[in-house]
Amino acid sequence: MKNIKTIAKPTLKKVAGKGCGECQTSCQSACKTSCTVANQECENTKRR
Amino acid sequence: MIHKYQYRDQYIVMDINSGAVHVVTDIIFDMLDHYKEKSVKEILELFQFKYEKNQILEAAEEIQYLIDNGMLFTDDSQITKGMLEGREAMIKAMCLHVAHDCNMTCKYCFGGQGAFDGQRSLLSLETGKKAIDFLLEHSGSRRNLEIDFFGGEPLMNFNVVKELVVYGREAEKPLGKNIRFTITTNGLLLDDSKADFINAKMDNVILSIDGRPEVNDNMRQTVNGRGTYDIIMEKYLSFVKKRKGAYYVRGTFTRENLDFSEDVRHLAEIGFKNISIEPVVTDPLRSYALQDEDKETIFKEYDKLTDIYLEYANKGEKFEFFHFNIDLNQGPCVVKRVSGCGAGTEYVAVSPEGDIYPCHQFVGNVAFKLGNINDVHFENRLYDEFNRAHIYNKEKCRDCWAKFYCSGGCHANAFHMNHDIRQPYELGCELEKKRIECAIAIKAIMSTDQ
Numbered sequence: 001m002k003n004i005k006t007i008a009k010p011t012l013k014k015v016a017g018k019g020c021g022e023c024q025t026s027c028q029s030a031c032k033t034s035c036t037v038a039n040q041e042c043e044n045t046k047r048r
Numbered sequence: 049m050i051h052k053y054q055y056r057d058q059y060i061v062m063d064i065n066s067g068a069v070h071v072v073t074d075i076i077f078d079m080l081d082h083y084k085e086k087s088v089k090e091i092l093e094l095f096q097f098k099y100e101k102n103q104i105l106e107a108a109e110e111i112q113y114l115i116d117n118g119m120l121f122t123d124d125s126q127i128t129k130g131m132l133e134g135r136e137a138m139i140k141a142m143c144l145h146v147a148h149d150c151n152m153t154c155k156y157c158f159g160g161q162g163a164f165d166g167q168r169s170l171l172s173l174e175t176g177k178k179a180i181d182f183l184l185e186h187s188g189s190r191r192n193l194e195i196d197f198f199g200g201e202p203l204m205n206f207n208v209v210k211e212l213v214v215y216g217r218e219a220e221k222p223l224g225k226n227i228r229f230t231i232t233t234n235g236l237l238l239d240d241s242k243a244d245f246i247n248a249k250m251d252n253v254i255l256s257i258d259g260r261p262e263v264n265d266n267m268r269q270t271v272n273g274r275g276t277y278d279i280i281m282e283k284y285l286s287f288v289k290k291r292k293g294a295y296y297v298r299g300t301f302t303r304e305n306l307d308f309s310e311d312v313r314h315l316a317e318i319g320f321k322n323i324s325i326e327p328v329v330t331d332p333l334r335s336y337a338l339q340d341e342d343k344e345t346i347f348k349e350y351d352k353l354t355d356i357y358l359e360y361a362n363k364g365e366k367f368e369f370f371h372f373n374i375d376l377n378q379g380p381c382v383v384k385r386v387s388g389c390g391a392g393t394e395y396v397a398v399s400p401e402g403d404i405y406p407c408h409q410f411v412g413n414v415a416f417k418l419g420n421i422n423d424v425h426f427e428n429r430l431y432d433e434f435n436r437a438h439i440y441n442k443e444k445c446r447d448c449w450a451k452f453y454c455s456g457g458c459h460a461n462a463f464h465m466n467h468d469i470r471q472p473y474e475l476g477c478e479l480e481k482k483r484i485e486c487a488i489a490i491k492a493i494m495s496t497d498q
Binding site for chain 2: 001002003004005006007008009010011012013014015017018019020021022023024025026027028029030031032033034035036037038039040041042043044
């Protein structure tokens with residue numbers, strides 16, 4: 001396409017049931033006061 | 049729902065419900081304001097003096113391609129109530145307060161200089177072991193568990209920390225669990241022996257420092273009122289030099305250093321590769337509290353930080369800034385993005401007395417005490433309240449474009465500012481949105497440069 005470069009695919013449409021829950025809790029990494037969840041990594045290899 | 053914005057010369061379009069992100073030309077950027085409401089014929093008329101006819105027709109085809117392929121103007125039909133609220137109660141992460149005491153008196157401390165509004169106390173080995181047993185017992189089918197040794201200052205009770213790591217490693221084995229240990233320290237008591245243990249045993253380490261010497265020493269002082277920069281910097285540099293695993297240097301910015309991008313630059317210049325500097329959360333009446341009128345200044349500062357981030361990446365000295373980390377290809381699944389940080393459901397904090405709270409920021413508030421690790425039949429009485437405090441039940445989040453990135457924000461901030469975990473802290477939301485825009489702009493700029 002000439003006018004559009006897609007830099008992120010529609011990953012939120014890949015539904016993973018109720019979620020495997022194996023990923024890191026955001027506040028345990030380097031947060032503690034201001035929540036950002038989207039910067040965590042998914043650890044579900046089946047979703048890849 | 050889409051969110052579009054211009055960052056420098058980049059035109060960025062985010063399709064919120066699918067997570068797709070596009071970098072587009074100015075034609076597409078303009079046309080998207082009208083594409084859903086107007087016909088192509090009407091759009092041609094609207095932009096007849098700005099763009100050529102064939103340009104508009106070509107752009108319209110490309111927009112339609114994205115729509116037909118589920119990458120633009122998508123709905124959120126993949127998300128169901130059962131997916132969010134029908135989850136089994138399991139605890140997988142614990143903030144373990146090993147010391148309600150501190151050897152610093154940081155002015156902005158949300159933990160009341162370590163004591164969390166209670167008595168100064170240290171976690172006993174016995175209570176610590178029970179806390180680990182509690183986590184293992186309530187973790188259901190979760191394999192990966194987390195314990196963050198927190199305080200106050202956990203190095204004041206380091207022998208217990210060491211014993212608990214050994215205990216946890218043994219206790220996890222028969223259950224097939226994997227506990228990830230993290231420690232958050234102010235660094236004053238860090239020495240070679242503790243550093244060696246932490247390096248060998250901890251999956252992640254958070255080293256607290258605010259940045260430039262004068263900024264750090266303004267807020268982070270010893271009990272005698274002395275600045276701490278000179279003491280901790282030397283220790284951190286020596287520690288990080290040997291560190292093979294994950295770490296972050298983490299600080300706080302306040303109204304007294306709104307030029308905080310210079311603090312990040314300072315830490316990057318010294319050589320730290322993983323940096324987190326977060327906005328202070330405190331009583332708005334404090335002189336150093338961030339105010340609504342600071343918003344524009346802070347926005348500009350995040351723009352400056354974006355430039356610094358790119359400058360370092362371009363010269364081959366890339367560092368990570370925690371709130372600019374974003375994995376556009378494989379971030380958290382939609383369930384995690386809707387449900388948020390997990391406080392009060394899968395994440396709890398435990399005080400030195402064994403009292404359980406929804407997270408570290410609620411410790412000491414008896415209204416939020418969930419029980420004690422000695423309770424034979426523990427039942428999280430606030431589980432439903434926290435489990436239902438997701439973005440679809442928060443009025444301000446439901447129609448917000450950032451909802452799948454911040455996941456509704458921090459429950460504790462919401463409660464402390466608005467006395468309601470479903471009423472997000474508005475200034476926090478604004479800053480979060482700005483950080484997300486910067487983070488995605490960085491991806492867009494880097495993808496254009498490639």
